[in-house]
Amino acid sequence: xxxxxxxxxxxxxxxxxxxxxxxxxxxxxxxxxxxxxxxxxxxxxxxxxxxxxxxxxxxxxxxxxxxxxxxxxxxxxxxxxxxxxxxxxxxxxxxxxxxxxxxxxxxxxxxxxx
Amino acid sequence: xxxxxxxxxxxxxxxxxxxxxxxxxxxxxxxxxxxxxxxxxxxxxxxxxxxxxxxxxxxxxxxxxxxxxxxxxxxxxxxxxxxxxxxxxxxxxxxxxxxxxxxxxxxxxxxxxxxxxxxxxxxxxxxxxxxxxxxxxxxxxxxxxxxxxxxxxxxxxxxxxxxxxxxxxxxxxxxxxxxxxxxxxxxxxxxxxxxxxxxxx
Numbered sequence: 384x385x386x387x388x389x390x391x392x393x394x395x396x397x398x399x400x401x402x403x404x405x406x407x408x409x410x411x412x413x414x415x416x417x418x419x420x421x422x423x424x425x426x427x428x429x430x431x432x433x434x435x436x437x438x439x440x441x442x443x444x445x446x447x448x449x450x451x452x453x454x455x456x457x458x459x460x461x462x463x464x465x466x467x468x469x470x471x472x473x474x475x476x477x478x479x480x481x482x483x484x485x486x487x488x489x490x491x492x493x494x495x496x497x
Numbered sequence: 498x499x500x501x502x503x504x505x506x507x508x509x510x511x512x513x514x515x516x517x518x519x520x521x522x523x524x525x526x527x528x529x530x531x532x533x534x535x536x537x538x539x540x541x542x543x544x545x546x547x548x549x550x551x552x553x554x555x556x557x558x559x560x561x562x563x564x565x566x567x568x569x570x571x572x573x574x575x576x577x578x579x580x581x582x583x584x585x586x587x588x589x590x591x592x593x594x595x596x597x598x599x600x601x602x603x604x605x606x607x608x609x610x611x612x613x614x615x616x617x618x619x620x621x622x623x624x625x626x627x628x629x630x631x632x633x634x635x636x637x638x639x640x641x642x643x644x645x646x647x648x649x650x651x652x653x654x655x656x657x658x659x660x661x662x663x664x665x666x667x668x669x670x671x672x673x674x675x676x677x678x679x680x681x682x683x684x685x686x687x688x689x690x691x692x693x694x695x696x697x698x
Contacts, residue, residue: 423605425568425585442565442691443671459672459690461567471568471585473633473672473690479607495670 385418385429391483392419392426396470398486399445399460404494406444406462409437413467424480428467436465441495451488454480458489557644559657559665559685561696564596571610571632572688573617574679580686581628582693583609583617590619593684593695610634631675632688638677648676648685655687657696667694 388396400411413430420427439462447458449472456474460467474480568585575581575590579599582589588609590600602609602619611618615636616627631638641647645659655676657665671689678685685696 421586421605423586441670446672457672461691463565469567471690473568473570473585475633 385420388417388419391485392470394486395458395483395489396428396460396467398489399447399458399470399492402445402492402494404439404444404496406437406439406465407494409435409465410439410444410460410462410467413437417467424474424483425469425471427469428461430466432466434466437462438465439495440497443495445492445494447492448490449474449484449488450490452485454484454488456484458484557659557662557698559696559698561665561667561685561694562596563669564591564693564695565691566693567691569632569674569688569690569693570607571615571617571630571634571636572675572686572693573628573630573638574684574686575626575628577679577681577683580679580684580693580695581617581619581630582688583607583630583632588617588619591693591695593679593686594697596695631677633674636675638675638686639680639682640677642678642682644682646678646682646685648678648687650676657685665696667696669694 396414400407400414413434416431418429420429442461442463443459444462445460449456449458453476454474455476456472459471459473461469461471472480472483566582566584569582570585571583573581578593580591580593582591586605587601587603589598591598609618611627615630615634617630618625618627630636647658649656649658653670654666654668667687669689669692671691674688674690676687683697687694
């Protein structure tokens with residue numbers, strides 16, 4: 384069952400897509416109407432199948448370090464078949480996080496440029 | 498925060514974080530989504546074993562296949578034919594020869610992650626089976642085989658090497674999780690957050 388992205392998820396998505404990388408225009412468009420499936424530290428991103436598809440260089444075209452406010456790890460954004468497909472927060476704190484990290488703990492997006 | 502090092506560099510400097518969970522948990526084998534975001538698929542035509550020294554009679558070629566998953570946290574070998582993968586959303590067992598998914602459990606609270614050194618626990622006919630594992634939070638798999646193969650991480654991947662044999666190179670720039678051979682040495686797994694590479698010979 385698809386759900387609306389919550390505020391932290393939207394903020395993270397917008398932040399990761401704020402950096403330029405090959406094929407970024409389509410994911411930016413897709414993100415405006417993206418929904419989510421599942422909760423937890425990896426969520427499926429659901430976009431309109433007919434949306435314009437991106438030609439990204441890597442399956443994870445952009446990521447970011449997470450460090451601060453009790454969060455420690457990284458964010459990965461997945462694009463499959465040209466469509467946004469998932470957002471992952473991998474973590475290495477002693478206890479599992481209860482939610483996605485706030486932007487205050489997220490470093491600058493690191494894009495794959497080749 | 499600005500100008501941080503890439504995650505892979507930071508990760509390499511971190512000590513392993515170990516957690517412990519109870520062994521008792523319900524059988525969570527269900528039809529729910531597995532391993533998070535992405536339909537598990539096998540990318541046909543992407544064999545990445547490379548015979549750098551040519552092919553000669555008696556050579557032991559590795560055959561490797563990438564399996565796109567997403568959210569990989571730790572991996573281990575159930576036996577010579579099955580690899581187990583723990584992710585942010587559950588546990589799956591895959592055929593090392595074909596990449597086909599054999600089992601899956603849905604689990605978002607990481608209760609599959611057990612102990613120190615880490616094991617992946619999953620429901621089986623005998624209760625919860627624990628499989629030695631390695632990944633984001635520590636642990637290790639065999640780094641060599643009885644017949645002389647070793648694995649070595651290189652920039653952007655891994656190389657399997659044995660004296661007198663052609664190298665097998667696996668190339669993947671994504672976030673590294675773990676690598677290692679099966680206990681009998683006939684299979685090898687290289688795992689990033691997004692993909693597992695299953696090699697056999």
